[in-house]
Amino acid sequence: MSTVKPKQAVGIAATGNSAADPFSGPDAHGHFGRYGGIFVGETLIAAVEELDQVYNTMARKPEFWAEFDRDLKYYVGRPSPLYVAERLTAHFGGAKIVLKREDLNHTGAHKINNVATRQSL
Numbered sequence: 001m002s003t004v005k006p007k008q009a010v011g012i013a014a015t016g017n018s019a020a021d022p023f024s025g026p027d028a029h030g031h032f033g034r035y036g037g038i039f040v041g042e043t044l045i046a047a048v049e050e051l052d053q054v055y056n057t058m059a060r061k062p063e064f065w066a067e068f069d070r071d072l073k074y075y076v077g078r079p080s081p082l083y084v085a086e087r088l089t090a091h092f093g094g095a096k097i098v099l100k101r102e103d104l105n106h107t108g109a110h111k112i113n114n115v116a117t118r119q120s121l
Contacts, residue, residue: 051121054121055117055121058120058121064120067120068116068117068120071116071119071120072116075106075112076105076106076112076113076116077104077106078105080100080101080102080104080105081100081101082098082099082100082101083098083099084096084097084098085097085098085099
């Protein structure tokens with residue numbers, strides 16, 4: 001199984017793009033363009049900043065990604081199976097339609113995807 005790994009860490013403090021290009025990621029203050037920002041409660045700002053610093057450190061370490069890949073396999077159920085939707089393929093004229101079964105992940109997809117990295121940190 002392969003996991004997409006950044007060539008360099010990214011995060012709130014890692015990027016320095018200008019407000020002229022809001023689609024390339026946040027600037028050094030976490031803003032996306034002129035009006036964007038970090039939308040978390042004020043009481044969580046310190047925790048989010050700490051998480052960002054730890055992630056930027058750990059994302060450079062191969063052992064972090066090895067543990068992450070292991071957790072995705074044994075706790076999340078990765079890689080998610082693919083299902084060839086034969087009747088849907090036939091209905092739409094033969095273009096092969098394949099569904100990635102994220103719904104089979106433990107607890108569904110978005111919750112476990114969000115937690116998997118954080119628990120490794």
